Amino acid sequence: xxxxxxxxxxxxxxxxxxxxxxxxxxxxxxxxxxxxxxxxxxxxxxxxxxxxxxxxxxxxxxxxxxxxxxxxxxxxxxxxxxxxxxxxxxxxxxxxxxxxxxxxxxxxxxxxxxxxxxxxxxxxxxxxxxxxxxxxxxxxxxxxxxxxxxxxxxxxxxxxxxxxxxxxxxxxxxxxxxxxxxxxxxxxxxxxxxxxxxxxxxxxxxxxxxxxxxxxxxxxxxxxxxxxxxxxxxxxxxxxxxxxxxxxxxxxxxxxxxxxxxxxxxxxxxxxxxxxxxxxxxxxxxxxxx
Numbered sequence: 001x002x003x004x005x006x007x008x009x010x011x012x013x014x015x016x017x018x019x020x021x022x023x024x025x026x027x028x029x030x031x032x033x034x035x036x037x038x039x040x041x042x043x044x045x046x047x048x049x050x051x052x053x054x055x056x057x058x059x060x061x062x063x064x065x066x067x068x069x070x071x072x073x074x075x076x077x078x079x080x081x082x083x084x085x086x087x088x089x090x091x092x093x094x095x096x097x098x099x100x101x102x103x104x105x106x107x108x109x110x111x112x113x114x115x116x117x118x119x120x121x122x123x124x125x126x127x128x129x130x131x132x133x134x135x136x137x138x139x140x141x142x143x144x145x146x147x148x149x150x151x152x153x154x155x156x157x158x159x160x161x162x163x164x165x166x167x168x169x170x171x172x173x174x175x176x177x178x179x180x181x182x183x184x185x186x187x188x189x190x191x192x193x194x195x196x197x198x199x200x201x202x203x204x205x206x207x208x209x210x211x212x213x214x215x216x217x218x219x220x221x222x223x224x225x226x227x228x229x230x231x232x233x234x235x236x237x238x239x240x241x242x243x244x245x246x247x248x249x250x251x252x253x254x255x256x257x258x259x260x261x262x263x264x265x266x267x268x269x270x271x272x273x274x275x276x277x278x279x280x281x282x283x284x285x286x287x288x289x290x
Contacts, residue, residue: 004218005196008188011220020176021060022166023235027247028053030154036142046143052251055158056137056243059169064132069234075127079120085109094229098237100244128261135265136165137246137277144281156194161278167207167215169267177218181236188221195219250279
């Protein structure tokens with residue numbers, strides 16, 4: 001028996017009894033809380049780029065994940081030799097990882113000297129449009145969060161809401177696992193302990209521990225790359241690419257082209273507010289929301 005709750009573990013294979021996998025990524029940082037707290041005390045303005053923390057889950061069934069992974073491989077093979085490029089910084093060949101920040105900055109494998117960037121973006125957009133998954137996302141307004149007296153870990157609070165929405169977005173009698181990108185042994189261990197307590201020890205809103213246990217059969221912490229940079233976990237790449245446009249949508253309250261590509265995948269679409277997209281700590285929320 002794989003006792004996933006004892007310590008943070010990686011996972012490489014989709015077991016036959018698992019119906020769903022939710023891949024998770026985030027934008028923003030808990031580290032901004034000190035800065036925001038100082039700005040609040042000094043009654044100073046807060047940089048919009050620092051104000052929000054977003055965590056996003058992309059839920060795949062087995063068939064749709066396999067199709068997505070194959071399409072991602074085809075895209076990489078089209079622009080790089082067998083999906084590999086030579087990383088000059090680390091002086092080694094690496095399998096290409098579709099990382100949102102690197103793509104936006106034209107860094108590494110996405111440099112204009114390596115690929116035809118504009119053609120790649122067109123093909124990437126087409127590939128992302130074709131993906132079939134359910135997206136759920138939670139954003140915390142850090143300024144309002146502090147002003148209303150919350151002191152719990154931002155990541156844990158956001159994750160509580162995310163797995164609540166995972167339960168609502170998946171069918172009964174179906175089993176799933178959750179894969180997060182590892183943030184380091186210490187952080188992973190703290191979060192795993194919290195997740196275990198949510199699933200096994202405490203009720204959350206209208207969801208019983210029994211329902212959590214029946215739908216979540218493991219939580220794992222993987223890097224985007226594995227096997228010495230010879231392959232990637234495509235689901236983590238997609239969570240990264242889908243989380244950023246949602247973060248931007250909430251930050252600026254407008255639907256940019258990247259958001260429009262993915263919005264029909266949001267849970268509850270077209271009525272995705274408070275379903276596929278949840279903003280915690282709006283003025284109307286109260287301290288007992290959870």
